Amino acid sequence: MNRREGGTKDRLTVTIDHLVLQRAKEAADRKRIPLSRLIENFLAFFATPEVYCFNCGEQFQSTETDLCLKCGWMRCPKCTACGCSVSEETAAAIFYMRKVYEDLLAGRIKR
Numbered sequence: 088m089n090r091r092e093g094g095t096k097d098r099l100t101v102t103i104d105h106l107v108l109q110r111a112k113e114a115a116d117r118k119r120i121p122l123s124r125l126i127e128n129f130l131a132f133f134a135t136p137e138v139y140c141f142n143c144g145e146q147f148q149s150t151e152t153d154l155c156l157k158c159g160w161m162r163c164p165k166c167t168a169c170g171c172s173v174s175e176e177t178a179a180a181i182f183y184m185r186k187v188y189e190d191l192l193a194g195r196i197k198r
């Protein structure tokens with residue numbers, strides 16, 4: 088994630104649900120990750136989501152690829168795989184994995 092950072096640090100003031108913040112701080116403490124690092128990671132991902140191709144494992148940014156007109160999935164820029172080439176069972180598994188991302192990002196990874 089380092090390559091997306093600019094180097095200089097800005098102060099961010101946000102208002103977050105008390106319980107959510109408390110639980111996040113506890114979880115961050117357990118993992119020994121500074122909360123600011125977590126927020127930075129999330130914001131970097133939110134701005135430029137990076138995913139891995141389910142077929143070849145290539146990591147790519149959602150901005151680097153187009154959606155397949157037939158299945159609506161992002162096409163891998165390296166091997167061009169999309170949802171058209173997988174079984175219904177595999178497509179369902181991938182769909183719910185991606186749903187975790189989309190719940191987290193409060194929307195589609197790419198429109």
Ligand SMILES: [Zn+2]
Nearest residue numbers: 140143163166
């Ligand atoms: Zn691929």
Ligand SMILES: [Zn+2]
Nearest residue numbers: 155158169171
């Ligand atoms: Zn497709």
